[in-house]
Amino acid sequence: MRRVLIWAPLALFVLVFGLVASGIFAPGDRVVKSALIGQPAPAFTLPALLPGKPGFDSKAFADGKPRLVNIFASWCGPCIAEAPQLMKLKAMGIEIVGIATADTPEAMQAFLTRNGDPFSAVVDDRNRKVQFAFGSAGVPETFVIDGRGKVTFQHIGYVSEDDVPKLLEALAAAK
DSSP states (O other): OHHHHHHHHHHHHHHHHHHHHHHHHSOOOOOOOOTTTTSBOOOOEEOBSSTTSOOEEGGGGGSSOOEEEEEEOTTOHHHHHHHHHHHHHHHTTOOEEEEEESOOHHHHHHHHHHHOOOOSEEEEETTOHHHHHTTOOSSSEEEEEOTTSBEEEEEESOOOGGGHHHHHHHHHHTO
């Protein structure tokens, strides 16, 4: 019995080490998916963040036309990385509604001047209520909204060139 007690701490250490190592080398899926997939987009009315750009009311989602909703910010590095792809999508005729979180008009105008402006509307979600209503935990994040106002697809993180075909496929399926 005494022999077992002597080796018990070492066995416990090996067991704990094995559990920690398995979590490091094979982590689980840590992406937080929106619970809104397949559900109506949250109801909101947000004012324009910039002069010359319209505000947006979520009732417009039910106009029969699918569109992208991009939740972003001028202070977001990955948002700069996705700007060229969003400009390509705009050039293809895709409407993109920008929901600017925790931002100011001055910073946003400078961001769009430097990186291009793919948005039909840039709305002010300064307090992040709409961002959180979409189930978004960070920026950037992009959603496909079908022509009936239902959330059909969520892309977490910046939109890379490799992600554009997936977004186009999701938009085509949302018609």
